[in-house]
Structures are given as structure tokens and as C-alpha cells.
Amino acid sequence: MQRKIGLIAVSFFILILLSNMIVFANEYERNIYFDGEKINSDSNIKDVNGEVYIKARFLSELLEADLEWRKSIQLLELEKENNYAKMMKGNPYLEINNTTRKVANGLIIDNDQAYLPFKKIVEGFGYIFTTDSKSIYVFNAEIMVNKISFDEKNRRLKINLSEETQVEINKMEDDPEKLKILLRRATLSGDFRDELPSEDFELEIKRTQDKMYLEIIVDSTKNLAFQKSESIIKTNNDIFINYLSKLKEITWEDNQGLKIITDDNIIGEAQISYLDEPKKMVIDFPHTILNGFKNNFSENRWIEKVEVSQFKTNPMVTRVVLELKESSYLTQEKRDNSIIFYPKGQVELSNLEYENSVISFESNKKLQPKIFTLSEPDRLVVDLPGAFRNYSFSDETAEKDEVVKKVRTSRFNSDVVRLVADLKKQVNYNWSTERNGEGYLNKIYLNNNIRKIEIGDQKGYNEIRISFNNKLDYEVKKRESPDRLVIDVRGLENYNRKLNLPEEKGVVKKVDFGPYDKDVVRFEFLLENYYGHVVNSDNKAKNVSIKLWKTRREKEKEDLSDLIVIDPGHGGFDPGAIGGNGLQEKEVNLDLALLVRDKLIKKGHNVLLTRKTDEYVSLQKRVEIARDKKARIFVSIHNNSSRKSHTGGSEIYVSQNYKKEDMQLAQLINDNLCDEIKLDDRGLKQDNFYVIKNTIMPSVLLEVAFLSNPHEEKLLGSNVFLDKAANGIVDGILDFLEKDRLEAE
């Protein structure tokens, strides 16, 4: 074994020596590529201590330079246009274009032939000199590549050169996404800048094998419309290469409509135009080509066909034409890299969800659903006519629970979208819809469920309101330490536990709810500084409503009715006073009372008339109405009469056993009325008219004007006057109520 190793080592050493000798000899046989042209070097070059020397005569021919040998001073001169080089025998200096450089080996004279340092001379003359193991390359790269940039707006790569040159641009065979740009006699300028966005482009720059061409390989995420001759534009010193977007795909999906997908966000630039007979929509995509385009269109109710073409090539435009079946155009929506077209006038369904036995979804318009159940197996079917599903209204929801196995949707026919809930048991259902921004939020409750918990905040009280989708049994209990109101509700099975709870308001400090007992959900309202409550809802209720008073005074005020009873005097067979021109008091009283009522109702008051038509109502009945309805005030409207026709003006009566409030009410109405109608103020009077004597609430009787006075009869027949009178009465009543409210505080 040892002997063998020794033998190998010796052979190896010999081999190294041999190969060294071969490499040494080969140096003299290197090819010369001069400006891309292969030239046989023959014996024209020498290796002098590792530096390449070239025969001066041979070099002058290559460079087409003048060569002169001044034998007397042993000086060699090489000159071409503005360049010159000088070397002397025995002198280690090279003078080239006014600069002097030391040259290790000086000028070599061999066999009467002068040899010059190849690299130093050609570089001095503006050439580029490079070598590899086989060749020497000398070339004149006079074209400078100054800048490579990308023009985002026009989607093109720009190569800026110092001057025009021959360019060859090809896609790389091994990687079609790469582009190879060959620029003859070009090199990068000293201040070359690559200004390409690095996230989209990568550059690789080198020289070609013969060194004549600068080779720029552009690797880009952007698409190149390279199969089109228009994709390369040359203008003087610039080369433009168009990078274009691709129209990738057209799809039709029942729940999405027609979708046109590009590979780049150029959707905003798409231009849509409309044609009639046949109805067409034309969509032009600028800077876009059809490259590997997939057409997944299928005929549907709305679109007859889709045509796609490379409509223009300079500039590049791809055109999509939709031929429509329906009389109306499609609505469009631009989203990222796609445009979606869907039928106009159809209800768009979105955001389908299922949770806690509630199916919910949104619609941009109000729906007219048809809901029914099917058995074996149990299903709930909801047909939604005139609708289409958008991407967020899925074919199936992932959620399921003890009520629902699956909620699925499909297009039932060209008009109807069908939603089916596959049920685990038979359940009640309940549809509700409410406005939600621009559209509607639709809910189908598959069980008794809580819809909302709200707290209203009014001046004197708070109101707790719990809404269910069905009528439910409940019980309200007051608990102490701390003060709280509990509401136990039966029949809520899969109720919504994630309901939004209202924030504290007024006397309600905290709201909570949760399972309490078998089949009982307890709602608890923590209270503070509250006086008392009353349940306003029925025993079995869809909406539980509880009023909570903030103070005793508020509750007491509440106990007093806010009803205003207006009593138009006379009526039916009893005309009251009759004017000289035949105007009857009963008519004027009713007209005025109706005006007063309407004005008070407009101001938010509760008003009752003792008669609304020309009918006889007894005085006893009038008093009973006010008493039974617990009127807050009672105002009887009359008009006066006198034997003397010149007598005129307004009077207001209170009963002879009047209360303070009667007088206050009379005074305020009188002041306001006289201000409005500007008749004589005959003042406040006392008389035991039946209706004011027998009513317990503040009550007055007005005699607005005299029908026996021709001027006032005329006024009472005019709507303008009656309107003024009504305003006066109403203002008087409102002043009284306001004063009453202020005194209560």
C-alpha cells in the first residue's frame, strides 16, 4: 500500500509541471477579439513578465493609427485622431495623451520589431481591454448607459443611453419572465443609476462572450407584452419597454355575478361604455394584454355572451364586450384586481351568519321573503325573490348547534335565492328586518330569542325595555340590598348570550342577564336612587316595558293626567247665540275648539273634545268626561250675546267658588287671547256655569266675542280671526302648564 501512494505522489508532481508548461505556452496563442471581430494573433503578441505586449506594426493596423519610428532618438510614436502614444528604447516611460506613466518593461525591441504594452496603449486610446484564459478582448464601448428606470404611469421600463445604438431584446428561453437586452458597444456610465423599484425588478448586468455587447437581464414581477412588436419603442437616446397588465380570467358565478380579473391593480383605469340595440356594455382595459387568458363565462339570465379582444396595440387596450339579455345594464363594482358586474335592481344579499338560533344577513333593499317549513327531515325554507348573493353570502355557514345542522343557500331559479336551514327539531320561526345603514339587517329567529335590551332616559323616569321575537311569560320582582329589579323570563332556549348590553343610564346602574333556573333566564337591573316602578307591558309580551321613577314628585306628577279637555259649547238642537247674519254659536265654538285641539296636539299634548261634531251633549256628560278622564284642565269655549249690538269684547269666567289655579288659568288665557284678537278686554268674571262649577280640575269658560255685535260676528266667521283666537287660547293653556311644571320642581 505505502509504495503505491508514493508512486501516485510522484506522478502527480510530474503532471503539475507538465500542465504549467502547457498553460505557459498557450498564453501566446490567445485569440484577439477586436471590436467583436476575431483576429488571428499569430506571433504578434508576447508575454513579457506577465504583461501582454503587441507588435507595434500590428497594433497600428488594428487601431488604424499612424506609426512612426525615429531611429535617431530610438522613439516610437503611435497616433490616431486626438490620441497619441510615445515610447523610447531603454526608457521605462510611456507618454500617452499628455500623461506619462512608468512601464515596468519599457519598449521591447525583438528581431527588429518593436513591441508595445497592449493594455496600456488601447486603454489610453479609449478602448476597453479584458482577457480570459483563451482570449484578449479589445473594444470601443462608446455608448454609455446612464440610467434604467420604470415609468409607473405608462408602465414602461426606460433605458437612457448617451447616444443611439443597436439593441436586441429577447425573452430568456430558460425563464420567460426574464428579459435579455443586448446593447452594442455600450457600457455603464460612471454615474449609472438603477432606479427600478426593487420589489418589482432585479437587474443582472454583464458583457457578452465577445465583450461587444452589454447584456442587461431584467427579471420582473410585472408582465411583459413582449410578443407584440409595439412593446419596444426606441426614441433617440431612450429605449422603452412596455410592461403591461394581463387580463387573466372572466368567470360567471351565480352568487357573484360576472367577474373580470386582471393580474394588476389597473381596474381603476378600466373604462366602461354602454351601447343599445343590442344592449351591450363595453369595458376597455388600458395597458392590458390577453396573455394566458381563461374564459370561464357561462350563459346566464342576464348575459348572452362575452367577447374579449386585443382591441388596440398602440397603446395597448384589451376590450371586453358584454352582450346583455335584460333591458337594464349591470351594476359594477371595482374590487382590487377585478371588476364585478351584477344585475341592477336586484337585491344584493350579503354577510350571511348563523349564531344562537338566529340566521342573519344583510340586503341592500327590503326583501319580501316567503318562509315555510318542511318535515322529514325538518327544514325551514326561506325564498328570497328578486335577489342575488354576493361573495359574503356563502353557500353554507360553518356554524351549527342543537337547533340547526346546517344553513345553506342556493339559487332556486333565475329569480329566487333559497335559504334552507336543516333542523334538528321543529322550531318556531320569526322574521324581523330593520334598517342598517343604507340597507337592511334581516334576522330569522329559529327559537324564542332576545332581540334587544334598551334603557330609555326621560326627564322624570327611565324605561327598561326588553324585546323578544315572540310573546313570552315573564315575572318582575323587586329585590333589595342592593336595590335591583329582576325579570325572570321563561321560554328562552338558545338565546343570544352575546347581546349588546346597554350602558348605565339614570337610575339603572348595571344590566346583566343569564340562565337562572330550568327554562328561566334572569335579567337583573341594578338600581340607585330610584323611587318606584310600574310594569307597562302585558302578561305575555314581545316587549317588556318597565317605567322607573327617579323621584316621588315625578311619580306624583305622573299620577296627574296631562289631558286637556276642550269643551265646545252647545251643539245639535242647541245652537247657542245666533248672530244678526245668522252665524250660530255652536258652529263657531266647534270650529275654534278643533283649532285649539289641533294646535295643542302639534305641541305634543293630549287633548280631548267633549264633542267633535254638531251634536247635543248634556252639561252633565261634559263634566263626566272631564272627571272620568282625569283631565288636567278644562276649557269651555263659548261666544257671547247681548241685546245691545254695540256691546263687544272678550270675557272669561271662573266659578264663584274658584280655586287659585282656576284664576291663574283664566288670567293666562285672557292675557294671551286679548293680545291676539285685540278686542275689548272685559276681564275675569265669576259665575256658576254648570261646567265650571262641577269640574274639579282647573276650569274656565271663555266668551271669545259677541255674535250680537255685527263687527265681531263678521270676525267670528273668518278663519284668520279664529286662528288668532285659537293661538291665544293655546298660549294661555301652555303658559299655565309651564307655570305648573315650574312650581312642581
Ligand SMILES: [Zn+2]
Ligand atoms: Zn254659550
